[in-house]
Amino acid sequence: MKNASTPLGRFWAEFRENRVAVVALAVVVLLMLLALFAAFVSPQNPYDMANLSLMDSRRPPGFVGSGGYTHLLGTDPQGRDLLSAIFYGLRISIQIGLAAGIVSLSLGTTLGILAAYVGGRVETLIMRAVDLQLSFPAILLALVIVALLGQGKAQLIGALVAAQYAYFARTAYGAAKAERGKDYIEAALATPMSGRLVVLRHLLPNCTPPLIVVATVQIANSISLEATLSFLGLGLPVTEPSLGMLISNGFPYMMSGRYWISFYPGVALIILIVAINLVGDQIRDQFNPRLRK
Amino acid sequence: MLGFIIQRFLQAIVVMAVMSVIVFCGVYAIGNPIDIVIPPEATQEIREAAIRRLGLDLPLYKQYFIFMANLLQGDLGRSFVYNVPVLELIGGRLPATLELVLISVISATVLGVSLGVYAGYRPESWISKTIMGVSVLGFSVPSFWVGLILILFFAVHLGWLPAGGRGETVEIWGVAWSFPTLDGLSHIVLPAVNLALFKLAMMIRLARAGTREIMLTDTIKFARAAGISEGTILRRHLLKLISIPILTVFGLELGSTLAFAVVTETIFSWPGVGKLIIDSIGVLDRPVMVAYLILVAFLFVTINFVIDLVFALIDPRVRQGATS
Numbered sequence: 017m018k019n020a021s022t023p024l025g026r027f028w029a030e031f032r033e034n035r036v037a038v039v040a041l042a043v044v045v046l047l048m049l050l051a052l053f054a055a056f057v058s059p060q061n062p063y064d065m066a067n068l069s070l071m072d073s074r075r076p077p078g079f080v081g082s083g084g085y086t087h088l089l090g091t092d093p094q095g096r097d098l099l100s101a102i103f104y105g106l107r108i109s110i111q112i113g114l115a116a117g118i119v120s121l122s123l124g125t126t127l128g129i130l131a132a133y134v135g136g137r138v139e140t141l142i143m144r145a146v147d148l149q150l151s152f153p154a155i156l157l158a159l160v161i162v163a164l165l166g167q168g169k170a171q172l173i174g175a176l177v178a179a180q181y182a183y184f185a186r187t188a189y190g191a192a193k194a195e196r197g198k199d200y201i202e203a204a205l206a207t208p209m210s211g212r213l214v215v216l217r218h219l220l221p222n223c224t225p226p227l228i229v230v231a232t233v234q235i236a237n238s239i240s241l242e243a244t245l246s247f248l249g250l251g252l253p254v255t256e257p258s259l260g261m262l263i264s265n266g267f268p269y270m271m272s273g274r275y276w277i278s279f280y281p282g283v284a285l286i287i288l289i290v291a292i293n294l295v296g297d298q299i300r301d302q303f304n305p306r307l308r309k
Numbered sequence: 310m311l312g313f314i315i316q317r318f319l320q321a322i323v324v325m326a327v328m329s330v331i332v333f334c335g336v337y338a339i340g341n342p343i344d345i346v347i348p349p350e351a352t353q354e355i356r357e358a359a360i361r362r363l364g365l366d367l368p369l370y371k372q373y374f375i376f377m378a379n380l381l382q383g384d385l386g387r388s389f390v391y392n393v394p395v396l397e398l399i400g401g402r403l404p405a406t407l408e409l410v411l412i413s414v415i416s417a418t419v420l421g422v423s424l425g426v427y428a429g430y431r432p433e434s435w436i437s438k439t440i441m442g443v444s445v446l447g448f449s450v451p452s453f454w455v456g457l458i459l460i461l462f463f464a465v466h467l468g469w470l471p472a473g474g475r476g477e478t479v480e481i482w483g484v485a486w487s488f489p490t491l492d493g494l495s496h497i498v499l500p501a502v503n504l505a506l507f508k509l510a511m512m513i514r515l516a517r518a519g520t521r522e523i524m525l526t527d528t529i530k531f532a533r534a535a536g537i538s539e540g541t542i543l544r545r546h547l548l549k550l551i552s553i554p555i556l557t558v559f560g561l562e563l564g565s566t567l568a569f570a571v572v573t574e575t576i577f578s579w580p581g582v583g584k585l586i587i588d589s590i591g592v593l594d595r596p597v598m599v600a601y602l603i604l605v606a607f608l609f610v611t612i613n614f615v616i617d618l619v620f621a622l623i624d625p626r627v628r629q630g631a632t633s
């Protein structure tokens with residue numbers, strides 16, 4: 017191993033030993049590339065109404081449509097090529113999952129570390145609010161917020177953040193509280209270094225491992241939550257269908273045996289979520305000192 | 310013990326009060342419900358009369374106090390859409406949801422604990438590995454999609470079970486229930502399985518982790534040395550020791566399943582509270598939303614309170630720790 021001496025190199029060397037996790041990581045990267053280059057790999061632009069023909073709607077997989085090419089996974093009720101719709105849907109799902117994950121990570125970490133570092137009333141106030149929220153199911157919270165804010169990407173991300181930041185706050189608080197009592201922080205505080213610098217340079221970096229683990233799990237969760245909300249008709253507008261919306265669109269046709277409209281987007285969604293979770297599991301195991309040999 | 314109960318009870322009341330403020334302000338601060346209450350062609354006078362009648366012209370804190378005063382008298386307001394008391398509306402739908410939730414959570418717990426104990430007792434056997442593999446899927450796969458697949462396979466493809474509705478119901482003390490009839494039972498199966506899968510996965514993991522830990526302790530070693538049979542050890546000692554975390558999760562899951570029933574009820578057109586809340590959110594029927602959320606919060610607080618009490622009964626350390 018050429019760079020096994022750096023921490024990242026050592027991490028990767030250990031990660032590589034778990035075949036399942038490596039495959040899962042490859043799948044995540046592949047799906048992200050497909051999402052990123054959806055415009056180039058899709059046979060059709062599913063958002064361009066001029067491209068769609070109702071003549072092609074609800075056709076089974078393998079149907080050759082008016083565009084002259086084969087719809088490998090069939091078409092949806094609007095006559096969209098499902099494969100293309102899935103690529104574009106992946107893009108939206110990943111976008112929303114990442115955005116919600118990153119915003120909740122920043123917000124939650126800030127609150128958690130603030131509570132642990134400042135202590136006193138601030139600590140009580142923040143952590144009571146967080147605990148109260150954690151006792152409430154995330155899906156309900158997201159449901160109500162999205163209903164009140166209305167449809168749209170920003171609103172949806174806001175609802176997901178509101179439903180999930182508390183997990184990050186709890187994790188960051190736990191880690192920061194434990195680190196705060198250690199000697200190196202006391203030593204750093206005794207130097208003329210400002211409190212802000214101590215938090216940023218010393219406290220925060222030592223709180224990152226558990227936060228990375230929670231972040232992977234929560235990104236998978238936000239993707240799943242977004243799909244659920246879209247399925248319930250509370251997610252994104254119909255013009256830009258996410259995976260959940262595609263599944264929802266196909267639901268009424270399922271009873272008549274046209275399974276593919278709901279089925280394939282669901283398979284794509286599950287592959288994405290399971291792959292992210294498997295990668296997250298491996299990272300968690302690697303960070304867990306109790307499993308160290 | 311009494312001090313412990315009073316202390317926890319006061320805590321529960323404070324939490325409930327805070328929740329009611331958050332829910333009320335959250336739902337009432339945004340959006341204007343007046344548009345759904347009166348027709349768009351109504352004159353300005355009718356509009357203003359409606360606003361006054363619903364108390365929407367008052368400042369938010371006054372609305373809240375009126376709401377709380379009514380709430381304490383058991384009046385949660387009237388639905389803007391159906392124009393019937395919210396309590397009546399939710400009460401009429403609650404049995405359907407309770408029936409579904411209880412059947413799912415209880416069967417998930419019984420099955421999950423059995424499978425989990427087995428997987429923890431014989432961690433190397435292939436059956437255990439299969440059980441754990443399936444439980445990972447139960448965690449990852451979004452439950453609404455599982456619901457669709459259940460319908461696709463069992464209702465559409467095989468035609469064995471109905472895809473939606475409650476089926477034939479029986480009235481017991483004036484409340485309609487599905488489970489006593491064969492037709493009703495066949496309607497419950499799919500939504501109950503759908504709702505139970507996630508809990509099942511969770512119970513399996515919990516029971517397995519507990520079993521693996523406890524099988525290595527001295528308690529079990531001495532019990533074996535005393536010549537007690539393996540079956541008795543499992544039943545008497547192991548189950549008793551893993552019951553505390555399982556009981557906690559059981560209680561908490563009861564509440565969260567109630568919330569998650571929203572999704573399952575929508576898929577299987579199960580006429581419970583979850584379906585009602587989705588419909589109410591769609592039309593911004595505030596009183597129903599507020600009442601539902603406060604009800605869920607109340608259930609959560611009550612469940613937590615009961616769990617604390619049961620803990621104190623099972624585990625003397627808990628009640629001593631709290632009073633000293």
